[in-house]
Amino acid sequence: xxxxxxxxxxxxYLVFLYLPVLLLPVFAFNDxxxxxxxxxxxxxxxxxxxxxxxxxxxxxxxxxxxxxxxAMLSTTLGVFAARASTRFQFPGKAGIxxxxxxxxxxxxxxxxxxxxxxxxxxxxxxxxxxxxxxxxLICTPFCIAILSSSFSGLDRSxxxxxxxxxxxxxxxxxxVILPLVTPGIIAALLISFTISLDEFIIAFFLTGxxxxxxxxxxxxxxxxxxxxxxxxxxxLLILLSLIxxxxxxxxxRRGLHKSGQKDAGGxx
Amino acid sequence: MxxxxxxxxxxxxxxxxxxxxxxxxxxxGPGEFFSLLGPSGCGKxxxxxxxxxxxxxxxxxxxxxxxxxxxxPANKRPTNMVFQSxxxxxxxSVAENVGFGLRRRGDLDAAAKARRGAEALAMVGLDGYxxxxxxxxxxxQRQRVALARxxxxxxxxxxxxxxxxxxxxxxxxxxxxxxxxLQRHIGITFILVTHDQEEALTMSDRIAVxxxxxxxxxxxxxxxxxxxxxxxxxxxxxxxxxxxxxxxDGRAEVAGLGTMPAPDGLSGPCVAGVRPxxxxxxEAGADGPLAAAEIVESAYFGDMTTYRARLAGTxxxxxxxxxxxxxxxxLEPGTQTRLHWSPDALVFFPA
Numbered sequence: 001x002x003x004x005x006x007x008x009x010x011x012x013y014l015v016f017l018y019l020p021v022l023l024l025p026v027f028a029f030n031d032x033x034x035x036x037x038x039x040x041x042x043x044x045x046x047x048x049x050x051x052x053x054x055x056x057x058x059x060x061x062x063x064x065x066x067x068x069x070x071a072m073l074s075t076t077l078g079v080f081a082a083r084a085s086t087r088f089q090f091p092g093k094a095g096i097x098x099x100x101x102x103x104x105x106x107x108x109x110x111x112x113x114x115x116x117x118x119x120x121x122x123x124x125x126x127x128x129x130x131x132x133x134x135x136x137l138i139c140t141p142f143c144i145a146i147l148s149s150s151f152s153g154l155d156r157s158x159x160x161x162x163x164x165x166x167x168x169x170x171x172x173x174x175x176v177i178l179p180l181v182t183p184g185i186i187a188a189l190l191i192s193f194t195i196s197l198d199e200f201i202i203a204f205f206l207t208g209x210x211x212x213x214x215x216x217x218x219x220x221x222x223x224x225x226x227x228x229x230x231x232x233x234x235x236l237l238i239l240l241s242l243i244x245x246x247x248x249x250x251x252x253r254r255g256l257h258k259s260g261q262k263d264a265g266g267x268x
Numbered sequence: 269m270x271x272x273x274x275x276x277x278x279x280x281x282x283x284x285x286x287x288x289x290x291x292x293x294x295x296x297g298p299g300e301f302f303s304l305l306g307p308s309g310c311g312k313x314x315x316x317x318x319x320x321x322x323x324x325x326x327x328x329x330x331x332x333x334x335x336x337x338x339x340x341p342a343n344k345r346p347t348n349m350v351f352q353s354x355x356x357x358x359x360x361s362v363a364e365n366v367g368f369g370l371r372r373r374g375d376l377d378a379a380a381k382a383r384r385g386a387e388a389l390a391m392v393g394l395d396g397y398x399x400x401x402x403x404x405x406x407x408x409q410r411q412r413v414a415l416a417r418x419x420x421x422x423x424x425x426x427x428x429x430x431x432x433x434x435x436x437x438x439x440x441x442x443x444x445x446x447x448x449x450l451q452r453h454i455g456i457t458f459i460l461v462t463h464d465q466e467e468a469l470t471m472s473d474r475i476a477v478x479x480x481x482x483x484x485x486x487x488x489x490x491x492x493x494x495x496x497x498x499x500x501x502x503x504x505x506x507x508x509x510x511x512x513x514x515x516x517d518g519r520a521e522v523a524g525l526g527t528m529p530a531p532d533g534l535s536g537p538c539v540a541g542v543r544p545x546x547x548x549x550x551e552a553g554a555d556g557p558l559a560a561a562e563i564v565e566s567a568y569f570g571d572m573t574t575y576r577a578r579l580a581g582t583x584x585x586x587x588x589x590x591x592x593x594x595x596x597x598x599l600e601p602g603t604q605t606r607l608h609w610s611p612d613a614l615v616f617f618p619a
Contacts, residue, residue: 157355160322163342164349165369165421175368179359 021238028231035227046232056233059216063197066128066212070135071193077136078143078188079181085144086151097144104141111137112205119206126208134202139192146191150184151177183252190248194241271334273298273424273457274319279328281314281481288314289325290481296459298424301451303460303468306478307504313429315478316461320427321345333424348418349427352434354410356402356417362389363398365413369421388420389413391450408439415447419454426451428460432467444471465505469493477501493543499617502541509586511579513540513616520616524579524586525559528611537619544574544589546613549599550606557611561586563603573598577607 028047032040050056084090085097103111115134119126154177162172200214207215217233220226272295281289289311296302304312317323318330321342330337332346348369357365367385370376376384389397392412397405405413411431418426431447432440448471451458462468468475469489476486485497496502499510513522514537520530522540550558560580567574574589588607590596599605 155353155355157351157353158357160342161349161351161355161357161417162368163322164320164347165417166343166372168343176357176359 024231024238025235027228028235030228033225033228035231046228047236049229050232050236053229056213056216059211059213062128062210063213066131066135066203067193067196069132070139070196071189073132073136074139074143074192075147075185075188077140078147079185081140081144082147082151086148086154087156100144101141103138104145108138108199108201112202115202116205126206128210130206130208131203131212134206135192135196135199138199138202139195142191142195143188146188147181147184150181154180186248186251190244194244198237271298272296273300273333274459275329275331276315276319277329279315279318279325279330281311281318281323281325288481289318292328292481292483294476294483294486296425296457298457299455301448301458301460301471301473303462303472303475304478305462305465305468305475305504307463310478311481312461312463312478314481316349316427316429316459319425319459320347320349346424347427348421348423348425349429350411350414350418350431352430354414354431354434356405356410356413358403360402361398362394362400362402362405362413365402366398366416366420368417384420385416388416391419391454392416393446407435408443411435411443415450423456425457425459428458430461430463432462433464440467447471469505477504479504494615496541496615499539499541502615502617507544507587508541508615509544509584511540511542511582511584511586512619513538515616522614524561524582524584525557525609525614528557528614531616534616534618539617539619541615541617542586542609542613544587547586547588547607547609549575549588549590550608554606554608557609558606559609561605561607563599563601563605565601566599568592568598575599577605579607 026039027035029042029044030039031043031045081097081100085093112134115130115137116126119130124130158176158180159169159172162176163169167175198214199212200218203212203215204218211219217230220230274294274296276292276294279289279292280287292311292315304315306312314323318325319332319337321337321340321344337345357368360368363382363385366388367381370381370384373381386395386398389395392415394409394412394416397409397413402410402413411434414431428447432443435443444467447458447460460468460471469492472489474486474488475492476483477492478484479500485492485501487495487497492501493505496505496508502508511523511525513520515521515530515534518530519527520534520538520540521527525540561577562580563575563577564585565576571592572589573592574587576585576587578585586607592598
């Protein structure tokens with residue numbers, strides 16, 4: 001009896017989670033500008049229209065640049081912080097790590113407004129770089145969290161063994177530590193890329209004349225006749241995320257298997 | 269000893285305010301199987317890691333093969349280490365693990381490196397394991413890979429940090445004799461850190477027993493066991509029963525045993541120690557020094573029986589181990605008997 005209730009609960013939960021997402025492709029292929037049932041017929045016109053909007057291409061380009069740079073910056077910073085926190089002891093470590101992780105729970109609107117104030121006070125103009133700055137700020141804690149678990153799972157002796165066998169600290173890190181944390185690095189790159197790609201609030205506040213994709217989508221919502229195009233765009237984005245996350249998880253599992261580590265649970 | 273290979277003089281090491289090594293001085297010869305033995309936290313691993321170059325020291329001197337090691341990093345020392353966790357690189361194959369240290373050897377071509385790696389694997393009994401994934405090995409095999417990986421570089425000194433503690437008892441005993449044989453075969457110095465006194469006794473040429481950052485005694489196994497320098501050493505190695513004693517005018521009065529000649533340099537209250545095999549249950553009609561006692565406890569082990577006996581007229585309990593045999597009766601608790609002992613079996617410590 002309770003098993004049946006739980007099963008129904010689980011199914012309802014999944015429906016609630018994924019029904020809106022599933023509606024996206026349905027309306028993306030619907031031949032009609034009104035987002036409502038009944039459906040009118042099949043068309044690929046909305047996808048064709050995507051190709052013909054230069055402003056969209058610019059926004060997508062901006063987003064990709066921002067997400068790529070943000071992913072690399074925050075993962076690099078994450079590697080430094082995760083290694084420092086798992087390998088070394090230094091005064092004030094707990095406090096420092098705590099403050100680094102706080103942006104994880106800070107309301108984004110607060111971060112966005114205060115960054116805007118600071119940038120304007122410094123007399124800096126808003127550009128792609130101001131968005132990258134904001135995104136790196138919120139992505140770094142995620143990267144640290146992912147990478148810390150990779151680094152802390154490593155036996156300290158591994159590095160010493162490599163040094164004992166003639167390597168320097170740097171080459172020991174490159175030859176032994178890096179290959180073992182590569183799955184974590186890929187996961188961190190991917191998560192920060194994804195977070196940056198669909199982040200709206202910070203991008204909205206800090207973007208200048210170069211909107212990101214979410215900001216562009218938001219601006220288009222004022223025109224109801226553009227909605228099906230947005231649906232088509234959303235469908236493509238979902239497809240892209242599925243491919244990205246799926247392949248990253250595959251890479252991660254293969255890496256774990258190759259090095260014989262136990263699967264401590266990835267993000268998928 | 270001829271010229272020492274490792275010479276350590278007055279080494280002092282602190283971790284913050286914690287005094288980890290207190291004025292440690294020791295010389296270790298070429299080809300010696302040397303053990304650092306002590307309870308956890310005694311500084312034995314710190315001393316080993318100092319020799320390897322992973323720990324610095326505040327004062328004192330460390331020389332290996334006549335060269336001062338101050339400022340010489342671990343990767344430039346003629347030492348290699350087998351880590352307690354073995355530290356096998358999980359992402360590499362067995363052959364890649366063993367060949368890791370040869371990576372930087374410009375004088376060897378790929379074929380020579382492969383040959384040296386295969387030789388090292390054969391030496392530890394892992395012939396043909398080169399292509400296996402390192403993470404798929406058993407504990408004993410990992411240890412052999414760790415050994416081969418260290419020995420392939422032909423170090424002057426092999427450092428072993430509790431290498432057998434992760435193995436089960438049977439495997440451990442097998443590895444003990446294998447390590448000993450390997451050391452004799454290649455003839456380099458082995459320095460073993462262990463908290464297992466049996467392991468140290470069976471394997472070593474000499475043993476340094478450490479307590480609280482100090483070397484309490486440095487001696488060959490037999491001397492360490494039969495002539496412990498302090499009561500701490502005596503208690504740490506094997507079993508010893510202690511009896512209160514009083515030395516006056518060169519004669520020792522030992523509770524329950526009577527008087528006997530005392531060793532030089534002792535006077536006043538002291539403690540007499542005796543190993544379980546230093547005493548035996550006397551057969552009827554035996555002569556020599558005898559002491560009346562009552563059996564309090566007995567434990568039967570098949571080949572041996574160990575007893576705890578109370579010496580007449582005292583509260584002191586002594587432990588006695590007796591070899592069992594067809595003509596030897598196993599005594600029940602409560603039996604009144606006489607103990608045979610030899611004055612040579614007694615060791616005196618200041619109280």
